[in-house]
Amino acid sequence: MKDASYLAIMARRNEIMKRSVGIDYDRFEIPPLAFDYEGMMEETGYSLNEVYTIQREAGVGNTPLLELRHLTKLAQRLAPPGKGARIFIKDEAANPSGSFKDRRASVSVYHAQVKGYEGVVTATSGNYGAAVASQAAQRGLKCIIVQEAFDSHGLGQPEIVEKGRACEAYGAEVLQLTIGPELFTTFLNVLDETGYFNASLYTPFSVAGIETLGHELVTQLSGQEGQEPNVVVVAHAGGGNVTGTARGMRKAGCQAKIVAASVDLSGLHMASDSDFNRKSFTTAHTGFGVPFAINPDRADVPRNAARSLRYMDRYVTMTQGEVFYVTEALAQLEGMERGAAGNTSLAAALVLAQEMARDQIVVVQETEYTGAGKHPSAQLTLARQMGIEIRRGDPAENIPGKAIVIPQHPEQIKVKDIDLTSLKRSYIKNAIARLRNPRELTDECILFLAEETRSDREFVRQTIDSLLTVEEK
Amino acid sequence: MKARQGDWVQIHIILLKPSERAERAPEDTKLVPLELRVKGFINHDAKIGEQVTITTHTGRQLSGKLIAVNPAYGHDFGQPVPELLTIGRELRALLEDEGESS
Secondary structure, eight states, rough: OOOOSSSHHHHHHHHHHHHHHHHOOGGGGGTTTOOOOHHHHHHHSHHHHHHHHHHHHHHHOOOOOEEOOHHHHHHHHHSTTTTTOEEEEEOOSSSTTTTTTTHHHHHHHHHHTTOSEEEEEEEOHHOOOOOOOOEHHHHHHHEEEEEEEEEEOOOOOOHHHHHHHHHHHHEEEEEEEEESHHHHHHHHHHHHHOOOOOOTTTTTHHHHHHHHHHHHHHHHHHHSSSSSOOOEEEEOOOHHHHHHHHHHHTTTTTOOEEEEEEOOOTOOOOOTTTTGGGGSSSBBBBBHHHHHHOOGGSSSSSSSSGGGGOOEEEEEEHHHHHHHHHHHHHHHOOOOOOOOOGGHHHHHHHHHHTTTTTEEEEOOOOOOOOOOOTSHHHHHHHHHTTTHHHEEOOOOOOOOOTEEEEEEGGOOOOOOOOOOHHHHHHHHHHHHHSSOOOGGHHHHHHHHHHHHHTTHHHHHHHHHHHHHHHHHH | OEOTTTTTEEEEEEEGGGGGGTTTTOOOTEEEEEEEEEEEEEEEEEETTTTTEETTTTTEEEEEEEEEESOOOOOOOSSOOOOOOOTTHHHHHHHHTTTTTO
16 A cells, blocks of 8 residues: 655655646756746647637637626726726636636546546636536546635635535535645645546646637637727736636737736735635635745646746736625626626726726626625625624725725725736745756746746846845845 | 435544644644545445545545535525625716716
């Protein structure tokens, strides 16, 4: 019998990963810190046309692109004269399991089937679990979902409990854990024991699956309106959504600005038992968005295919209260009841539209399904139970885990910019942390860091220099 | 409460005791065990609290303490939120009041 202890499992981590993903990541490594990202995406992923074929067969994608006329009108009322871009939304809730995650799951599960795996495993507390379970059901593969679902009192986060239910509805085995970083060990253990495919969110398959979303929204908008989007807002967590959407848009020849948006949960620890049920959002928040942007390879595969800093032009945060307000507005003004996490980017778009000219277009690239557990009323009922203050007021007074302030008036909704230059510096700091001689990096590695941070060699050299100078002092 | 062989049940397993938690876990998390809950069909008759073995949806055999028979999900829509209820009315009034935008 294999040794399943923590140390034994972690020691065999690379071996388990290689077998369960079927990618030899070492092949793309460029020591001491770089790797051939585009090479990995091309050689191990699927082409846009292949992905379209896989998704058509699975009933995924080709979702409606809808104009939000009343929210556009609202943005125009709030904006200075001549401003107020038209707001469109890609209704990804129309996918089989109710979110854009079906796009990612469809390619992963297809690949698992083609490669002869008996089943798939994924570690996720989000919509991705239901997506993998749904796709596995379609293809007749077994499916195990590993979730972080309960705190130490056995209190489940309602949104995660709902996702667990959905996974079970699709016939998956759902392992529901309490909080902690050891989830990864449990996940490796399951992979090791079952020999199933690791349907990670962060493989080239998963990211290739999202490229159709970016490609579709550009071609649909061109067909419907005869113009390209000027800004596309993408809810940001692990980076796949930003990466895949941007890559797909570029494949459609579109250079629109990519704005990443997350819910601000600063101050709440992601692995803390007592903070767990003080969060009213389980994804698209800063607790994932920031760490994954500055250190993408913290994922459950050796090299993350989702590398958001390569693609984002701007990164903004919204408060929980603002997103709940906009979720309500979408239902009441547009007749669309959709999940709150997917509305993070809509909240940002309502503000961004006010900065843009009226003949321009901002596209919100996803919605997600809503229902028991996911609905704002479910989340806010839990929040009250946890002693969190909920009131109308100025959303600037929102404090994650303590106060959720629902705006009194839509003009109070603002975006808060995260300084991208500072994120880029943090990325470089992480990247060079383990190097013995960071000043002697090869030009290839400098160029890699420039691509990773969407900057240039000069920025990378200056940043390394200033980081090391601070250290030496 | 009793479970009969073949019933859909939930079991509970302590994976790590507090003393075994990962070094990098936050302090409050290190004070509590890492627990696992999972559902499946029970392989034999048993009472709540007993050690049992289940067959999961994937056909795996897992053992743990029986904690529920045919467990309810329990999540719901919660209570209506007064702070949200009037937003639709306010926004419609705002859009109507100011007439056609210039």
